[in-house]
Amino acid sequence: MATNFWSSSHYKRWIVDRATLRQARSDDVLYLDDPDLLGFLNIFFANLISKLGKKLSLRQRVIATATVFFRRFYVKNSYCETDPFIVIAACCYVAAKAEESPVHIKNVVSEARMLFGEEYGIKSFPSDNSKLAEMEFYLVDELECDLTVFHPYRTLMTLCGKEGGGSLPEAEAGEADADDTDGPRYWGTGEGKLELQEGALQMAWFIINDTYRSELCLFYPPHLIAIAAIYLTLVFHAPTRAAIQHAQAQAQPHASTSASHSHSHGQSHSPTRRSSRSAKKPHPQAHAQPQDIVGFMAGLNVSMPLVATVAQEIIALYALWDRYSEDPGVESARAALLQRTRKGRAGRAEAQVQQEAEGATAAATGAVTPMFLVQVLLGMREQRMADMAHPASGRPVVVNKMLERTQAAG
Incomplete structure (x- = not known):
């Protein structure tokens, strides 16, 4: 596996712009009443990959890699022209191989058929292993054999000086080790590590997991x-924010006192020379000061306005996710954030849960459900196939892209 992100295929070929994504979804939006449904589909597909990965006992890194493969595949393809469910199974199968955690193809087929059939009513998933093997071939071809994927987890662990442990998953290999000098050094001087509480570090890890529900990885x-x-x-x-506010409150009076003392000392006395030995002698009662977290973040060799833009997009993802009826068993940082912001609405939340338990429809609750999205996908595909069978030009459309390429090559 390549250790330099900046010279990898991930950086050179798979960081795309929004115009490319809009072009990729140009056919899909023709069959959608609301373009926001594309964002809900991103959440839905990522949740499916996560649930299938857990059934196959895959590590979080493998699930993340499978999700990136899925996003890359649909940079070149449309939802309405393909079967996303077999693509999901193929992505999990190929990602397990790429991350050296292979699973048997029979297990992937059986678990995928059970998950998609029992929970989402998808009865068309093939039971023949050769169909998944064929989809693996198409997937790797669309990925251009670029199977090396870098993830944010290593950056998080490198900046915080952690190697896993406690309630956190194991440390995962990521974009570039700290001794990589061929590319930009985003960690600034490399001196010191960010000191985060265990709960804060876990929240950051879960936020990274949540970003795969969007197209930020592209x-x-x-x-x-x-x-x-x-x-x-x-x-x-909350505890980390309170610690930062407390440290800043203590630093301001100390800074103003030191400045006034230095000013008065300079007016009454001429500056005196001190030996280097006396200057370096620590005070007997000196104690370690809390870390300047704000200063640490400002010292990183990145564009903070760009970081703020990414953060805003994550918040926008949470706002969209709030309108999605969550699949049970999906771990995310969103649940913790909503729990803090909804304490004053506990009564209404309980009423909503009860209403959903009684089988309220998506139209009544204002939420988008997974079953609704399944019906949207099936409708998109049916309409697309009808349009391809009876195009406006009257000429038949080649459905199989591999066959189309073969014919074009002669």
Whole structure:
């Protein structure tokens, strides 16, 4: 596996712009009443990959890699022209191989059929292993054999000086080790580590997990996503935010007192020379000061306005996610954030849960459900197939892209 992100295929070929994504979704939006449904589909597909990965006992890094493969595949393809469910199974299968955690193809087929069929009513998933093997071939071809993916987890662990442990998952290999000098050094001087509480570090980890519910992994390098996750953690993690505010409150009076003392001392006495030995002698009662977290973040060799932009996009993802009826068993930082902001609405939240338990429809609750999105996908595909069978030009459309390329090559 390559250790230099800046010379990898991930950086050179798979960081795309928004115009590319808009072009990729140009066919899909023709069959959608609301373009926001594309954002809900991003959440839905990522949740499906996560649930299938857990059934296959895959590590979080493998699940993240499978999600990136899925996003990359649909940079070149449309939802309405393909079967996203077999693509999801193929992404998990190929990602497990790429991350050296292979699973048997029979297990992938059986678990995918059970998950998609029992929970989402998808009865068309093939039971033949050869269909998934064929989809693996198409997937790797669309990925151009670029199977190396870098993730924000290593940046988080490098900046915080952690190697996993406690309630955190194991440390995962990421974009570039700290001794990589070929590319930009986003960690600034490299001196010191960010001191975060265990709960804050776990929240940052979960925020990174949540970003895979969007297309951020296609727009930004992994280290920017990790730093944006830390930035949001400093804002939303109550104990960490309180510690920062307390440290700043203590620093301001101390700075003003020192400045006034130096000013008065300079007026009454001429400056005296002190030996280097006396200057370096520590005070007997000196104690370690709390870390200047704000100064640490400012010292990183990144564009903080760009980090703030990524953070805003993550917040926008949470706002969209709030309108989505959450699949049970999906771990995310969103649940912790909503729990803090909804304490004053506990009664209404309980009423809403009860209403959903009684089978209220998505139209009644104002939420988008997974079953609703399944119906949207099936409708998109049916309309697309009808349009391809009876195009406006009257000429038949080649459905199989591999066959189309073969015919074009002669």
